[in-house]
Amino acid sequence: MRDTVGSFVGWPSDLIFPDAETPTRPTHKVGKGISRRIESVASQKEVPGRKLKSAAKDIPTTSGTKSQIMMRLEKMVDESDIMHGAIRSIDFDEGVFGAAHFEIIAKEDMQQLFEHDELGIAVIHTYIWYMYVTLMRGTELCNRFNFIAASRINATLITKNPTSVKNDLVDRFMAAGDNTTPSLYFLPFNSGNGGHWVLVAMDLSRLIVYYLDSLSGDWSKYPSMKKTVDATIIKFRSKKNYRNRKDITWVRVQCPQQNNSVDCGFFVLRFMRDIIALNRIDIPKMYFEEYKSYSRAHLDEMKDELCQFIVDQRII
Secondary structure, three states, X not given: XXXXXXXXXXXXXXXXOOOOOOOOOOOOOOOOOOOOOOOOOXXXXXXXXXXXXXXXXXXXXXXXXXXXXXXXXXXXXXXXXXXXXXXEEEEOOHHHHOOOOEEEEOHHHHHHHHXXXXXXXXXXXXXXXXXXXXXXXXXXXXXXXXXXXXXXXXXXXXXXXXXXXXXXXXXXXXXXXXXXXXXXXXXXXXXXXXXXXXEEEEEOOOOEXXXXXXXXXXXXXXXXXXXXXXXXXHHHXXXXXXXXXXXXXXXXXXXXXXXXXXXXXXXXXXXXXXXXXXXXXXXXXOOOHHHOOOOHHHHHHHHHXXXXXXXXOOOO
């Protein structure tokens, strides 16, 4: 589309969106955010997986090609000040990460979606926000699934200040209540400096930690991460005066595997999406029968969901 500027190009009528103009609004600066109160589209009576499919309806997608909603968002970005270095600061619901959180969206983050590139923290967090708003908010799922901000615990931060990381993680656990009933804490963990993404899912009530990696190997690749998670769980339980009935059990889940060098972030998001949609606290060691493997279409579906969410929330 950028190449067509200044030229007359015949354009299919079904790709013309009269309401796609970027809404007029003041430029948002870092720290101020864009506060939006969004009415929950989830009903407690609906099946979680059905809600997620409903949220993605009317988003036509073909594997390997850009959908209409992605082209629409790409056009909005091309015509916005983001292309010239502007940013958007977005306030998240406090329930997403258990405390106030804002995220910065810039040109590079949008290009990760449009070009199917390696995902950074901003896109990871924004899709988590989408799942919270679309699937969880206002339902009992908020008591079963919790998210930990990837910007609060990763390999780089553990190396620089392990004590601060442990304290932040304990605070996150404390914010969610007594944790005596089964629930999962999702930690998208990055190996550092824009490296590999893996998913760590913690059940504090049963002292089980699930490890999902779209590349071969297990938690022994990240010994400092495992040590930090174990120490934090023990510290949290001590603070709450819970007995350590047994040792912490780590389970390596045989999950879908990526076949390139860029998909790890997409896979981590898809893991969380599947677990929430199925409303499963226990993750089978051989993963879920419904999702033994992921095609490019599975990942494109997630990108389209996020593109639609960004448009709906008028983030651009």
